[in-house]
Amino acid sequence: MPVIIKNTPFLPYQVLQDYEETTLGQNNAIGACNIFIGTMRDFNEGDQIKVLTLEHYPGMTEKQLDKIIAEAHQQWALIDSLIVHRVGDLLPNDPIVLVATWSSHRGDAFDACRFIMENLKSKAPFWKKERLINEQERWVISNTKGYLNT
DSSP states (O other): OOEEEESSOOOHHHHHHHHIIIIITTOTTOOEEEEEEEEOOSEETTEEEEEEEEEEOTTHHHHHHHHHHHHHHHHSOEEEEEEEEEOEEEOTTOEEEEEEEEESSHHHHHHHHHHHHHHHHHHSOEEEEEEETTSOEEEOOOOOOSGGGO
16 A cells, blocks of 8 residues: 655656566466546647646645555455546646555455546645746646535
8 A cells, every 4th residue: 555755757657567577476366457647738728738736745645645544455355456546847747646455355446446546636734836838837726626525
């Protein structure tokens, strides 16, 4: 159930392959893996974004992400889970986040992956600053809305 915060680029599919080979091995109980990969887009609120800077609170961020993963493991029959999240400056198309869940059944993998991602967006201490094409900078105020209230 690792949480990895990186200040360097990562290749999500390579991370998954390496993790499955080194950590999960030949676990015959795994029947499903669900993954979410979030990438930086070049627009927000009608404006073109040049650079996205992600900041976090070291120690506190990892602790909150560990708590989110633990909650998912309590609610669903997961075999394992993984979060990899970037911080620092990102460019359009750069991977920002990878969430992966492994279980015996797809329903648990799907539901837990979404739960982790939605809670990460709404509860984990990450801050986003956008630099627009015109060099204006602004902090992003809101993230995911509505999911946790349904």
